[in-house]
Amino acid sequence: MEFNTKLIHGGTSMDETTGGMSVPIHMATTFQQKKIGQSKYDYSRSANPTREAVEELIADLEGGAAGLAFASGSAAINTIFSLFSAGDHFVIGNDVYGGTFRLIDSVLKRLGLTFTVVDTRDLTAVKQAITPKTKAIYLETPTNPLLRVTDIKAVTEIAHENNLLSIIDNTFSSPYIQRPIEFDVDIVIHSASKYLGGHSDVIAGLVVTKDQQLAEELRFLQNAIGAILSPHDSWLLQRGMKTLGLRMRAHSQNAEAVFNYLSKQEMVEKIYYPGDSENEDFNIAKKQMNGFGAMISFELQEGLDPEEFVEKLQVITLAESLGAVESLIEIPALMTHGSIPRETRLANGIKDELIRLSVGVENQKDLLADLEQSFNHLKGK
Numbered sequence: 001m002e003f004n005t006k007l008i009h010g011g012t013s014m015d016e017t018t019g020g021m022s023v024p025i026h027m028a029t030t031f032q033q034k035k036i037g038q039s040k041y042d043y044s045r046s047a048n049p050t051r052e053a054v055e056e057l058i059a060d061l062e063g064g065a066a067g068l069a070f071a072s073g074s075a076a077i078n079t080i081f082s083l084f085s086a087g088d089h090f091v092i093g094n095d096v097y098g099g100t101f102r103l104i105d106s107v108l109k110r111l112g113l114t115f116t117v118v119d120t121r122d123l124t125a126v127k128q129a130i131t132p133k134t135k136a137i138y139l140e141t142p143t144n145p146l147l148r149v150t151d152i153k154a155v156t157e158i159a160h161e162n163n164l165l166s167i168i169d170n171t172f173s174s175p176y177i178q179r180p181i182e183f184d185v186d187i188v189i190h191s192a193s194k195y196l197g198g199h200s201d202v203i204a205g206l207v208v209t210k211d212q213q214l215a216e217e218l219r220f221l222q223n224a225i226g227a228i229l230s231p232h233d234s235w236l237l238q239r240g241m242k243t244l245g246l247r248m249r250a251h252s253q254n255a256e257a258v259f260n261y262l263s264k265q266e267m268v269e270k271i272y273y274p275g276d277s278e279n280e281d282f283n284i285a286k287k288q289m290n291g292f293g294a295m296i297s298f299e300l301q302e303g304l305d306p307e308e309f310v311e312k313l314q315v316i317t318l319a320e321s322l323g324a325v326e327s328l329i330e331i332p333a334l335m336t337h338g339s340i341p342r343e344t345r346l347a348n349g350i351k352d353e354l355i356r357l358s359v360g361v362e363n364q365k366d367l368l369a370d371l372e373q374s375f376n377h378l379k380g381k
Helices: 003-009 049-062 073-081 098-108 123-129 152-161 212-225 231-241 244-263 282-288 306-311 342-347 364-379
Strands: 066-070 089-093 114-118 134-140 165-169 187-191 205-209 268-272 295-300 328-330 354-358
Touching: 003 049, 003 244, 049 066, 049 205, 049 231, 066 073, 066 212, 073 098, 073 165, 073 187, 073 205, 073 212, 114 123, 123 152, 134 152, 152 165, 205 212, 244 268, 244 295, 244 364, 306 354, 306 364
Parallel strands: 089 114, 089 134, 134 165, 165 187
Antiparallel strands: 066 205, 187 205, 268 295, 295 354, 328 354
16 A cells, blocks of 8 residues: 555554444443453553554554554654663754753653753764663754764664664654665654644654564553643644645745755855755655655844744744644754753754744745745845
8 A cells, every 4th residue: 555545544543333434433441341351452541442543553654563643743752762771771863852851861861861862964973972771862963953874774783783673753754755664674653743644733642663572562651651742733733734734845845945945045145955955864865765865954143133033924924833734833942951051052053043934835826925025124125
């Protein structure tokens, strides 16, 4: 079955009892047991038919053994790190989502986990960071917000040569653009609030594992910790996922047009976009991605005020998050990555002037005109 067909018919896509073309929202917290211990469902924290449907769908889309649905992307990440114990060490990418940094720096370190931060594009640095206590390599690709692209296959080979798990946050791509399990990755994470949900109306996290054993370990933790996705949000997420292919094609086409526009804009100092043929990561992106996605970050010329620029936009919405049908713009230093100390943020390349744009599916003419009028405002026209 081809990917776009899987979006609609993958996993459990209809009500097998009535033939209804939408999976029911099973709000029940508990289920009748006619014989003790023989029922498929007993309590909704442990398993729920509606949540199960979206878990099966993401496993199908990523090509994994099993999927798990959580209350948020952060809940999913925290549950994954709960696989490990105090004293365990991890190699982690130096350009990760600010919420992930906050979880690591303020929570996981306090619990005794240790981390070495590297640019995961530098394979020598990745190898040198591994210690006898290292358990996993964790990264994003493309990264948030600098859109850096790591060679997934190369990092996975390093991980497996050293008996480590490879864990990749695939939020910026979605499985439409990139499927890390095809490159032998062990665990894939999504903040499903973004492209998978796609409509700025659900908070969710999804995890897919390459093998069943890892899935069972995580399913135990999912139940024990309890940060599960509700039945209603599971239904809403699955409905959103059905149109992922349609949306990603429109997102990607618009992003290319925006990139071409920004490339000619004299007030832009630098652009971060995997589809830029002059980008040092372009060849890797071309090799492992189906297109280049719809995230673009850029820096204004020195002396220009990024706050003034984003606040003057009229079609593009100033808001955190990404991957929605609406175009969303933000300043990482002040918003999504504000929890990272400034000196750390600057050392990792996230400047105060950086702007992150999630290109939506509006008409291209309206998006380009909106950018143009805001640049004209900065010029004083």
